[in-house]
Amino acid sequence: MNKKGDNMEFDTKTFKENDAKYYMQAFSRDIMIVKGKGSKVWDSNGKEYIDCVAGIAVCSTGHCHPEVVKAICEQAHELIHCSNLYYIPGQSDLAKELTGYTSTSKAFFSNSGAEAMEGALKLARLATKRKNFVSFMHGFHGRTMGALAVTHKPTIREPFEPLEPKCSYVEYGDLESLRKTVDDTTAGVLLEPIQGEAGVIIPSPDFIRGVREVCDEKGALLIDDEIQTGLGRTGKWLAIEHSGVKPDIVTLAKGIASGFPMGAILARDDLEFQKSEHGSTFAGGPLACAAARASLRIINDLLPGIPEKGNLFKELISSCSPRGLGLMIGFTLGDKCPLVQKRCAEAGVLVNCAADGNMRLVPPLVITDEEIRTVASVINNSLK
Numbered sequence: 038m039n040k041k042g043d044n045m046e047f048d049t050k051t052f053k054e055n056d057a058k059y060y061m062q063a064f065s066r067d068i069m070i071v072k073g074k075g076s077k078v079w080d081s082n083g084k085e086y087i088d089c090v091a092g093i094a095v096c097s098t099g100h101c102h103p104e105v106v107k108a109i110c111e112q113a114h115e116l117i118h119c120s121n122l123y124y125i126p127g128q129s130d131l132a133k134e135l136t137g138y139t140s141t142s143k144a145f146f147s148n149s150g151a152e153a154m155e156g157a158l159k160l161a162r163l164a165t166k167r168k169n170f171v172s173f174m175h176g177f178h179g180r181t182m183g184a185l186a187v188t189h190k191p192t193i194r195e196p197f198e199p200l201e202p203k204c205s206y207v208e209y210g211d212l213e214s215l216r217k218t219v220d221d222t223t224a225g226v227l228l229e230p231i232q233g234e235a236g237v238i239i240p241s242p243d244f245i246r247g248v249r250e251v252c253d254e255k256g257a258l259l260i261d262d263e264i265q266t267g268l269g270r271t272g273k274w275l276a277i278e279h280s281g282v283k284p285d286i287v288t289l290a291k292g293i294a295s296g297f298p299m300g301a302i303l304a305r306d307d308l309e310f311q312k313s314e315h316g317s318t319f320a321g322g323p324l325a326c327a328a329a330r331a332s333l334r335i336i337n338d339l340l341p342g343i344p345e346k347g348n349l350f351k352e353l354i355s356s357c358s359p360r361g362l363g364l365m366i367g368f369t370l371g372d373k374c375p376l377v378q379k380r381c382a383e384a385g386v387l388v389n390c391a392a393d394g395n396m397r398l399v400p401p402l403v404i405t406d407e408e409i410r411t412v413a414s415v416i417n418n419s420l421k
């Protein structure tokens with residue numbers, strides 16, 4: 038499977054030329070991945086990698102998990118799409134399973150993380166009859182206009198202003214500023230329980246509990262963006278569980294359906310869209326629900342083993358002072374980060390530089406101890 042020529046005749050050169058000529062160049066990339074299985078992927082030259090990017094925390098059950106492939110194929114033979122004008126096979130089952138795992142009450146589906154954020158913003162405005170939001174510096178909530186408005190990073194947001202809703206940004210971890218900023222116009226506070234795109238920044242559990250208190254004092258909703266941290270990534274269904282806090286609204290996406298595009302908004306019992314207040318042509322379709330239900334069953338089995346795998350990983354790369362919860366691990370390299378990413382790829386390990394010289398490791402949750410050992414030694418060698 039990993040040998041060049043075996044079912045993998047790709048003309049990479051022509052592909053790259055066509056990409057440069059015909060595809061909008063919003064990404065910088067070099068490798069073309071053509072096959073995946075478990076924690077491994079293969080590029081167009083047949084080179085094998087252990088994948089610690091996993092489609093950016095998406096392929097939690099590993100690449101092409103047989104049960105996910107089976108669920109998608111079986112559903113594709115029955116019904117691919119029918120519209121939310123009709124009851125959709127698997128949709129309410131998935132809603133029941135997801136809300137059960139996360140101690141929430143109701144779900145609504147979307148096709149991506151950003152779109153889940155849009156729904157959460159709408160729901161918060163409806164529920165509170167307030168207009169504004171507060172979020173945290175270096176946070177990331179997506180690239181559609183509403184999600185972008187609550188995303189702090191000026192370089193990705195400012196070119197698209199003016200944006201709605203109005204949002205104020207507070208230093209992550211600074212409860213005093215938060216208390217001063219949230220007021221009776223604030224519909225919701227958007228919180229990543231661990232900042233992912235910023236480079237795996239982990240706040241104290243006291244900070245998260247403080248955010249809950251401020252929201253309660255000011256009557257704002259706590260919107261917990263678990264798009265990257267959720268669904269087993271940190272060893273719990275939701276990362277916010279580590280601090281014992283209950284959010285009002287939760288957004289999910291990335292790992293929910295093993296790479297089939299899907300997102301979800303979960304909410305407490307009294308927060309709900311009424312007839313025609315929200316909708317989507319594709320969201321929560323039969324294929325997405327089938328992929329998600331299979332994924333959740335697999336994640337449920339993997340969950341107990343995640344903390345130990347994360348600890349092993351951190352121990353083996355302790356010289357880089359890693360931080361992390363479960364299999365969401367980061368360490369700071371500064372200017373060296375892109376070079377280390379390149380060296381790791383050359384040595385057959387995919388890793389990803391997030392913002393500000395922070396290396397991010399979000400491997401499939403199925404990664405084996407042996408693969409973790411291999412990855413760790415490649416990382417350690419790449420630092421020399």
Ligand SMILES: *Cc1c(COP(=O)(O)O)cnc(C)c1O
Binds near residue numbers: 149151
């Ligand atoms: C990836 C991400 C998003 C956006 O998800 P998309 O599916 O890319 O729109 C939002 N919030 C967080 C925390 C993310 O990591």
